[in-house]
Amino acid sequence: xxxxxxxxxxxxxxxxxxxxxxxxxxxxxxxxxxxxxxxxxxxxxxxxxxxxxxxxxxxxxxxxxxxxxxxxxxxxxxxxxxxxxxxxxxxxxxxxxxxxxxxxxxxxxxxxxxxxxxxxxxxxxxxxxxxxxxxxxxxxxxxxxxxxxxxxxxxxxxxxxxxxxxxxxxxxxxxxxxxxxxxxxxxxxxxxxxxxxxxxxxxxxxxxxxx
Amino acid sequence: xxxxxxxxxxxxxxxxxxxxxxxxxxxxxxxxxxxxxxxxxxxxxxxxxxxxxxxxxxxxxxxxxxxxxxxxxxxxxxxxxxxxxxxxxxxxxxxxxxxxxxxxxxxxxxxxxxxxxxxxxxxxxxxxxxxxxxxxxxxxxxxxxxxxxxxxxxxxxxxxxxxxxxxxxxxxxxxxxxxxxxxxxxxx
Numbered sequence: 001x002x003x004x005x006x007x008x009x010x011x012x013x014x015x016x017x018x019x020x021x022x023x024x025x026x027x028x029x030x031x032x033x034x035x036x037x038x039x040x041x042x043x044x045x046x047x048x049x050x051x052x053x054x055x056x057x058x059x060x061x062x063x064x065x066x067x068x069x070x071x072x073x074x075x076x077x078x079x080x081x082x083x084x085x086x087x088x089x090x091x092x093x094x095x096x097x098x099x100x101x102x103x104x105x106x107x108x109x110x111x112x113x114x115x116x117x118x119x120x121x122x123x124x125x126x127x128x129x130x131x132x133x134x135x136x137x138x139x140x141x142x143x144x145x146x147x148x149x150x151x152x153x154x155x156x157x158x159x160x161x162x163x164x165x166x167x168x169x170x171x172x173x174x175x176x177x178x179x180x181x182x183x184x185x186x187x188x189x190x191x192x193x194x195x196x197x198x199x200x201x202x203x204x205x206x207x208x209x210x211x
Numbered sequence: 212x213x214x215x216x217x218x219x220x221x222x223x224x225x226x227x228x229x230x231x232x233x234x235x236x237x238x239x240x241x242x243x244x245x246x247x248x249x250x251x252x253x254x255x256x257x258x259x260x261x262x263x264x265x266x267x268x269x270x271x272x273x274x275x276x277x278x279x280x281x282x283x284x285x286x287x288x289x290x291x292x293x294x295x296x297x298x299x300x301x302x303x304x305x306x307x308x309x310x311x312x313x314x315x316x317x318x319x320x321x322x323x324x325x326x327x328x329x330x331x332x333x334x335x336x337x338x339x340x341x342x343x344x345x346x347x348x349x350x351x352x353x354x355x356x357x358x359x360x361x362x363x364x365x366x367x368x369x370x371x372x373x374x375x376x377x378x379x380x381x382x383x384x385x386x387x388x389x390x391x392x393x394x395x396x397x398x399x
Binding site for chain 2: 037038039040041042045046049050051053054057058063066067070071074075078079147148151152155166167169170171172173175176188191192194195196198199201202203205206
């Protein structure tokens with residue numbers, strides 16, 4: 001007889017947790033819809049395509065490779081969606097999206113695999129990528145603004161973990177908690193990482209790239 | 212108060228984090244001026260402002276977006292049909308003998324007499340007796356209904372031969388003869 005009572009208590013706790021998560025995870029409705037019917041994954045795909053692609057592009061510095069990584073990320077996310085668990089906590093802040101963190105963890109792995117796959121080929125630095133194929137340059141590839149180029153170059157010269165944190169903060173506009181989730185580090189470590197990255201960029205910009 | 216070196220770094224990082232938070236929020240609001248924080252070194256503030264402007268989000272080509280969307284839709288449709296098939300039931304062998312019926316869990320209501328009354332399919336028939344059956348779907352209920360209908364038809368077609376049955380039939384015939392108007396045929 002003790003078992004049903006225990007079950008009811010467990011169900012209440014679970015319901016409370018779900019209501020909290022529903023408030024925090026802004027993607028919950030879309031994720032639930034996609035879980036019921038995988039054909040509705042399209043809404044999540046359209047919402048996060050540019051973010052995932054941007055992240056891959058800043059990491060890989062090449063449009064084709066960024067496309068490959070983006071494709072792998074979304075295909076894996078679709079296949080693994082039934083196993084996705086909401087883990088939003090109050091510390092993640094209002095509007096935190098655990099789905100986004102989960103998606104970026106997949107993207108991070110996809111990008112890492114892409115890096116591993118091209119070890120034999122020389123890496124294209126972010127600076128060169130900006131000059132060669134800046135998709136935002138409407139006037140032409142030759143006329144990339146000097147300031148933007150310098151900023152991209154400074155970011156491109158950062159160690160990988162600092163660059164990654166900075167891109168997630170400035171390009172994806174993620175909170176420190178979200179970045180910590182993506183990178184698998186503590187929030188304090190992420191804050192220090194970003195602070196040091198910003199200090200390096202500031203020094204780089206002040207000296208014009210001369211060290 | 213003495214601060215250890217790592218604590219000092221953490222505090223600096225916290226201040227930077229607060230500044231970045233307000234800087235990005237100002238950008239979201241479309242505010243022209245960035246918030247100023249006297250504690251943060253000016254070089255750091257300038258760098259942060261530069262990055263908030265220059266590190267832009269890159270969008271893939273429309274062609275790539277639609278191609279990937281189509282591929283995802285195809286994969287999702289495959290998952291959907293697989294889930295639908297799994298939800299309909301599982302494939303099991305249909306029992307071919309009354310003993311096999313009784314062996315099924317919860318099959319006490321199996322039509323034990325029916326299989327003997329249904330004409331046997333010749334051995335040369337191309338239709339196997341124990342073909343797969345989707346349990347839990349519409350096919351199962353339809354198959355059980357057919358078996359039930361066959362069983363009832365068999366029972367009705369079989370005339371009772373016991374003395375009680377004969378007496379009951381005679382009583383029914385007498386009642387029908389009394390109730391029927393004159394000249395109408397009397398049922399046997």
